[in-house]
Amino acid sequence: MVAIAQMNSMLMKxxxxxxMVFLQFGFAGMFIIVMIAMQKGMSxxxxxxxxxxxxxxxxxxxxxxxxxxxxxxxxxxxxxxVMLLGLLEPVIDQNLYYVGMKFTSATFASATNNVIPxxxxxxxxxxxxxxxxxxxxxxLAKVIGTSLTVSGAMLMTLYKGPVxxxxxxxxxSGHQNSSATSSAQHWAAGTLMLLLCCVGWSAFFIVxxxxxxxxxxxxxxxxxxxxxxxxxxxxxxxxxERDMTAWAIAFDFRLLAAAYSGVVCSGIAYYVQGYVNKxxxxxxxxxxTPLSMIITAILGAILLSEQVHLGSLLGACVIVIGxxxxxxxxxxxxxxxxxxxxxKLNTELPVVQENSITKSAHDSLNxxxxxxKINVVKISDSGEP
Numbered sequence: 001m002v003a004i005a006q007m008n009s010m011l012m013k014x015x016x017x018x019x020m021v022f023l024q025f026g027f028a029g030m031f032i033i034v035m036i037a038m039q040k041g042m043s044x045x046x047x048x049x050x051x052x053x054x055x056x057x058x059x060x061x062x063x064x065x066x067x068x069x070x071x072x073x074x075x076x077x078x079x080x081x082v083m084l085l086g087l088l089e090p091v092i093d094q095n096l097y098y099v100g101m102k103f104t105s106a107t108f109a110s111a112t113n114n115v116i117p118x119x120x121x122x123x124x125x126x127x128x129x130x131x132x133x134x135x136x137x138x139x140l141a142k143v144i145g146t147s148l149t150v151s152g153a154m155l156m157t158l159y160k161g162p163v164x165x166x167x168x169x170x171x172x173s174g175h176q177n178s179s180a181t182s183s184a185q186h187w188a189a190g191t192l193m194l195l196l197c198c199v200g201w202s203a204f205f206i207v208x209x210x211x212x213x214x215x216x217x218x219x220x221x222x223x224x225x226x227x228x229x230x231x232x233x234x235x236x237x238x239x240x241e242r243d244m245t246a247w248a249i250a251f252d253f254r255l256l257a258a259a260y261s262g263v264v265c266s267g268i269a270y271y272v273q274g275y276v277n278k279x280x281x282x283x284x285x286x287x288x289t290p291l292s293m294i295i296t297a298i299l300g301a302i303l304l305s306e307q308v309h310l311g312s313l314l315g316a317c318v319i320v321i322g323x324x325x326x327x328x329x330x331x332x333x334x335x336x337x338x339x340x341x342x343x344k345l346n347t348e349l350p351v352v353q354e355n356s357i358t359k360s361a362h363d364s365l366n367x368x369x370x371x372x373k374i375n376v377v378k379i380s381d382s383g384e385p
Contacts, residue, residue: 016276017327020288023272026264028295030257031110034098037257043246044098045237047258050249052090052230054262056223059271063219071217074224081211082224083232089204090229090266091236096197103190110293112194114153114319117326118146119202120286127206130283131333141329142283148322149290152315161310205282208274218274226266280330287326290319 038044063071072078101109121142124130133139208221215221241247249255277285294316 016280016284019272019276020285021291023269024288024291025295026269027292028299030261030265031292031296032299033253033260034257037253038098040253042254042257043237043241043243044095045233045241046246046249047098047254047261048090048094048233049230049237050258051094051262051266052226052233054259055226055267055270056230058263059219059226059267060223063217063223067217067220071220072215074215078211078215081207081214082221082228085204085207085211085225086228086232088200088207090225091233092200093197093204095233095236096193096200100190100192100194100197103186104194109190109194110296112153112191113198113201114290114293115150115195116198116202116289117283117286118150119198120205121146121283123202123206124281124283127210129206129209129281138329138332141325141332145287145322145325145327145329148325149287149319150322152318152320152322153290153293155311155315155318159311159314161314164310164313202282202286205273205277205285209277209282212274212278216278218271218278221274222267222270225270226262229266284327284330287323287330290323294319 034047037047097109097113100112121130125132130142131139132142134143211221212218249258273285297312297316
């Protein structure tokens, strides 16, 4: 029984880590599938709408049944936050990401996403959701780790180096980089869109963390965000996509892209991120973002015969070191907070202190009706006065 209890306790501790790692595999698969669907002519405006439609249909029944007894009341404040969440990630983040990827390249777009941990870290500090003490090792580790993840991402982007033939493909195989056909003007616009995309994605985690404190029902909140993302994304798609034939969909890669990205990367991802966000905070959630780029590079080399460059391998190593540093610092912070909780419990005997009421009573009453003076007694830890 003791061994089972210890195993359950260990599983509870590592569950957030496993959830975020597996989620990055899901995101990596989405990048491959969506890339193929867009190459076949699927509109990203329409993809966003179908993605969140299918996510809503997949998650809403579970939310309705499993959280019917714990679901809080949907107040105006929560509804406004849900609208903001649906706008930040489903509409702004995803559409800007796809447009930025078209104007630059898939490699550059995936590498740019790795600034999300740094942006979320700064936002969390500004909103006092994360504490940083550079005089302590955990705080210093989080700052250094965040800097390393960004540096590794930039290394993968700015330095290619020679092709490393680790999967048995010839240097001439693979897809050509789409950046070769992009003009300098489009590249600058795409870079700006990708940076705005990262800001929206980071802001989503901050608002999600705030909303969960007021509406602690992860499945229900996920369903509402997906529904609002579908509605708001549909309005944007009707304005931006004038060709009605773009809405036609068949049993092909376009349907697979909408179903996979909707169920796995919107429905399940929002729920898992919400759970981990509530337990570990937004910085912990975004710290695992660089893993998806590494997994995508590996899957791209295996499935799409893409070339693997030395810069990608070096950047991946730096990202892993930075990720470990952030996670280590966050885990040590949790241990410090846990150890501080018992110390906050006051073990001293209750002491009546002189307040303003008794003081005024002393000042106003004289003679035999004067209140007795109340002494303030401090009881030490040993129990002696």
